[in-house]
Amino acid sequence: MVEPEGSGSRPTAGNGAEVNSTSSPQAVPAPKKTQIPDSPPPKKPGGSKVRGSWPLYLIIVAVAGIVGTLISWGFLAGNLAALGLPDPGPITTAGLPFFRAAGWIFASLAAGSFLFSAFLISPKVPAQSPAAGGKKNRRSFFAPPSDQTAGEDENETPATPESVVAARDRDTAARLSAAPLTVDGHLASRAGSIAAICFGLIGILMIPLVLSDVSGQPFSVAVQPAGWGTALDQVAEAVAWQWAAIFALITGVAGLFTRKWITQPLLFLGSILMIIPLGLEGHSASGGNHDYGTNSLLFHMLFLVLWIGGLMALLAHGRRLGPDLDLALERYSKIAFVAIIAMAASGLVNAGVRIQWSDWFTSNYGLLVVAKTVGVIILGLFGLLHRQRTIPRIKAAADKRGLFLQVAFVELLVMAAVTGVAISMGRTPPPAPENMDLSVMAIAVGWDLPKEPTLSSVWTMWRFDLMLGTIAILMAAAYIRGLIKLRRKGMPWKNSRTAWFLAGCITLGVCMSSGIGMAMPATFSMHMVAHMILSMVVPVFLVLGAPLSLLLVAAEPGAPGRPGLREWVLVAVDNPILKFLTHPAFNTIQFIVIFYILYMTPFYETMISEHAGHLSMNFVFLISGYIYFWEMIGPDPTPEDRSTLGKLGWLVFSMPFHLFFGVYLMQLNVILGEVFYSRLELPWEIDLLADQKVGGGIAWGSGSFPMAIVFGVLFNNLRKEDRQKEKEIDAKAEGDGYEDLDAYNAMLSQMSNRDQQS
Structure with a gap:
């Protein structure tokens, strides 16, 4: 430091x-x-110790909680009348918005602190890999491509993306994986851990508070042992807080015992995971268009915690006089810019699906939406301009950070107030929709399906999927941006890879936004069509596009001691967790077992009954398929390089299990998800058992197209490996004068002579 x-x-x-x-x-x-825990705290130039930031955190928590409490209290009478509930008393009236706001500030601090320790500042990267001088050729993670001729002169061979990747810092991943946190990184990680634990404790407290709020019982009654069971059995928000608390406490406790950088990205993912349950319930998860409401809320919450939490971590780092403040500011500014746009857009979408335009300025809920949106935009632009002016000054002179600290603290206070406004919306019911006559399907699924899905009609129904459709667009845009950077470097890239990846993005977006995605939650057969596309078609297309190789070549290496995007990706690929996940035995099993667990247990009925279940299944299908085909046929680097013949063996081994699964569904006479499908009241007659058998046939036969591509890629790779071996044998023979061949012929001659003599 x-x-x-x-x-x-x-x-x-x-x-x-x-x-x-x-x-x-x-x-x-x-x-x-x-030793990081025993390192003395930094000092100001005057010699006095830098004060801790927890008093500032508590001030921010108090501002958010008080603003949320005051607004909720002001609208209390109207809200209770609209909900038809008795007054639960002052403890719930004041405590629910206060602790909800406090919880979100702590969640933001946890996510921002782990983001800071993982990606905004640098760890202590050793100058030499810990494995240097030890095992050699441990694996061919950075080996040149198999079709590259051995012994070719690099000066005469055109540079390819793979050869560039092979030539750059082969021990980068090992060095960064072994890097300990700096003092400032450790302090940020510890702040994140404590904040996650505080969020978890608030989550436990919220369970009786939520029960008191929705039932009108005093908190003293709801907090009794019997009330906890009632809350977790009947109140969706209480269950969400329970899971949020579980994830938060696991993340927080784990963070207290970590000292390596490699754990920080995992803790960051844990801090994101702990807020997801809260985004899958509430106003957004019920009624018509609840898929738009829930998905937009998830986007909104994700970028909210990154925006607020990242600035809180920066403020603490500046007060500690820690190094790399210019680097952290520069990286955070990019995140904040994206967060502002995403929060404003997702907030408007979330409000637009719940209230009419005429209610935006005439209802309490609409006024809160307007106030929050205006506050986010103004504050975001103010912060962006502030950081753009501050970063050059800090780079020029470290003592200029005082201006940043003062303005950042004011910015955080305004952020806390905006959070308080947003929190008060959770207790303010939106105006009643103009169309109260929603169909059963619109309530259960989120939209109406006007006609029966057929091979032709699915292309006449369209509804943009806000989650996977947006992700497909963002992936395509990121890939094209990488291509542009590659072209500027004058490096080649196979057009076939670009075509494969963009085909995967288009397939994902079209599948989920067409009649296939619309009918997926309504019938088993269309669910199976979408399932097969998400798990076996889209992943094949995406992995053949080699996105990791493109990123590794397009991204610039980080400065010495300052790892960046390229180094993070190297570690993401080269780590023990992914090595275990991509082992052929586990990888094959996970890809097969998901089918059986989902469809041969009561789990399926639970998953299709909630939007959270549909969303989770879609991501599981995509991720499971991508990992499987990445290790099987992907041209991208993998943790372990395995022979193509072995991969063919594992593929042949898995095929009977896929076929048996389809046959099992075709012969099954128990209707899966019968209760859910029966109450949808579809506008056409449907035989659920026959539809399920059609789905089984789809599962049995739909793997032919992607498997044909997989077999084709593997046989082509096998041909390349044989050609490479032949070149190596020929090169060795020319180098030693065909000594092995002469020795072999001599041995055959001796054997022949012995046979003649006998």
Whole structure:
């Protein structure tokens, strides 16, 4: 860590190692190892210790909670009258919005702190890989492509993306994986862990508070042991808080025992996971268009915690006088810019599906939406301009960070107030929709299906899928951006890869936004069509596009001691967890077992009954299929390089299980999801058992097209491997004068002579 000016210490690099001073000819001794937990806190130039940031965090929590409480209390009478509930008392009236707002601030602090320790500042990257001098050729993660001729002169061979990847820092992933956190990284991680634990404890407290709110019981009654069972059995929001608390406590406790950088991305994912249950319930998860409401709310919440939490972590880092503030500011500014756009757009979409335009300025709910949206846009633009002016100043002189700290603190206070406004919306019912005559299907699924899906009619029904449709567009845009960067470098890229990846994005978007995606929740047969496309077609197309290779070549390597996107991707690919997941035994089993667990247990009925279940299944299908086909046929680097013949063996091994699954469904006479499908009241007659058998036939026969592509790729790879081996044998024979062949012929001659003599 860099000491501030006036401390009298040696200058240090970003990774904590001392550097040579140009004014001193003497060699600088190697630095002593420092235990992170026992490292002394940094000091100001004047010599006094930098104060901790928890008082500031608590001020932000208080502002968000008080604003939410005041607004909720002001609308209390009208809200209770609209909901037809008695007053639950002052503890619930004040405590519910206060702790809900406090919980979101703590969730933001947890996500922002882990984001900070993982991606905004640099760890102590060792100068040499810990494995250096140990095992050689442990695996061919960075090996040149199999069709590259051995012994070719690199100066005469045109540079390819794969050869560039092979030539760059082969031990980068190992060094970064082994890197410990800096003092500032450890402090940020510890703040994230404590914040996650606080969020988990608030989640437990919210269970009786939510029961008191929805039932009108006083908190003293709802908090009794009997009330907890009632809340978790009958109140969806209470169940959501329960799961949020479980994920938060696991993340927080795990974070207290970690000191390596490699754990921080996982903790960051845990901090995101703990807010997802709260996005899958509430106003957005019920009624018509609830898929738009839920999906937009998930986007909104994700970028909310990144926006607020990232700035809180930056503020704490600036107060600690930590290094890399310019780097952290630059990276956070990009995240904040995307967050502002995503929050404003998703917030408007979320409100638009629940209230009419005429209610935006005439209802309490509409006024809160307008106030929150205006606050987000103004605050976001203000913060963006502030950071653009501050970053060059901090790069020029470290003592300019005082201006950033002052403005950032004011910005955070306004953020907290905006959060309080948003939280008060959770207790404010939206105006009644103009069309109260919603069909059973619109309530259960989110939309109406006007006609029976057939081979032709599915292309006449369209409804954009806000989640996977948006992801498909973003993936295509990111891939094209990578191609543009590659072209600027003058490097080639196979057009076939581009065609495969864009075909995967188009297939994903069209599948989920056409009649296939619309009918997926309504009938078993169309569910199976979408399932097969998501798990066996889209992943095949995407992996053949080699997106990781494109990213590794297009992204610039990070500066020494400052790993960036390229280094993070290398570690994401080269780590023990992914190595285990992509092992052929586990990979094959996970791809097969998902089918059987979902359709041979009561799990299926539970999943199709809620939008959260549909959303989870879609992501599981995509991720499971991508991992399977990435290891099987993907041209991208994988943790372990395995022979094509072995992959063919595993593929042949798995095929009977896929075929048996389809046959099982065709012979099954028990209707899966019968209760849910029967109450949809579809506008056409449907035989649920016959439809299920059609779905089984689809599962049995739909794998032919993707499997043909897979077999074709594997046989082509096998041909390339044989050609490579032949070239290696020929090169070796020419090098040693065909000694092996002469020895073999001599052995045959001796055997022939012995036979003649006998």
